[in-house]
Amino acid sequence: MAKKKKTERKLSQKLIHKYRLVILNENTFEEKISFKLTRLNVISLTALSTFLLITLTILLIAFTPLREYIPGYSSSALKEKATRLTMQVDSLESVVDRNNAYYKSIRKVLTGEVSDIDQQSDTILNTNNISPDNVDFSASQEEKELRDEVEKKDKFNLLESAVRQTQMNLFPPVNGRISAEYDVDIKHYAVDIVTEKDTPIKATADGTVIFSDWTPNTGYVLIIEHSFGLISAYKHNAELLKSQGDLVKTGEVIAIAGNTGELTTGTHLHFELWVDGYPVNPRDYITFED
Missing domain, CATH: 1.20.5 (Single alpha-helices involved in coiled-coils or other helix-helix interfaces)
Known part of the structure; x- marks a missing residue:
């Protein structure tokens, strides 16, 4: 017990025992600065300095943009x-x-890739779950009157008036003799314009090219989307001068006339006009003959 107290006393004396830290001029040995220190002072100063350094580092990280340069941290603005x-x-x-x-x-x-199966698949799937015995197929008097009224009107009259309301000036893509007219009965939704080989094909109105590629049946095809839901299609070209996504102006050359594809019998332009997904007769709005 006495030995333990003696050891503690020696340790306390060492902690409070005074030392002098002297800084001398190496050449003249002149005393410049001197400090009286104890081991307890050194330990206290070291602990205080460490605490202050840690506190300053935390403050810099928490409240300054410097934290963005530390790996693993990101600013709220960036997030x-x-x-x-x-x-x-x-x-x-x-x-x-x-x-x-x-x-x-x-x-x-x-491009003629839609088959009857594709068009009717949803209807077939839906009708499979309906029993014919539970469906009344007889037409009401109102429905009969409506059918009679619709049959008396031109099938595409609404679409044609929609094009006229746009007040767009459609430019003839090429001039020439019409070899095949627009005919809904045979699903020929276009006019075929006979022209010489390598004749420039021009855009009928301002728009964006949405399709420019080769198809087996109609050769090189270019399709342009215009304003007011209008779409124009140019088929059987020998060469396409515009790519998908290109912006074109009215009368700008977009292709070269040709005779490509399986469904062609000579150099001509197969020209289609569509409004809101429905075909219209191009001859009602454009004069192709010189």
């Missing part, structure tokens, strides 16, 4: 911006998906 950009990208992807689906359906119709 907010990243979140906003992610939402915008997601919205743009949805818009692009809808546009691609729309262009794909138009491409199938204009």
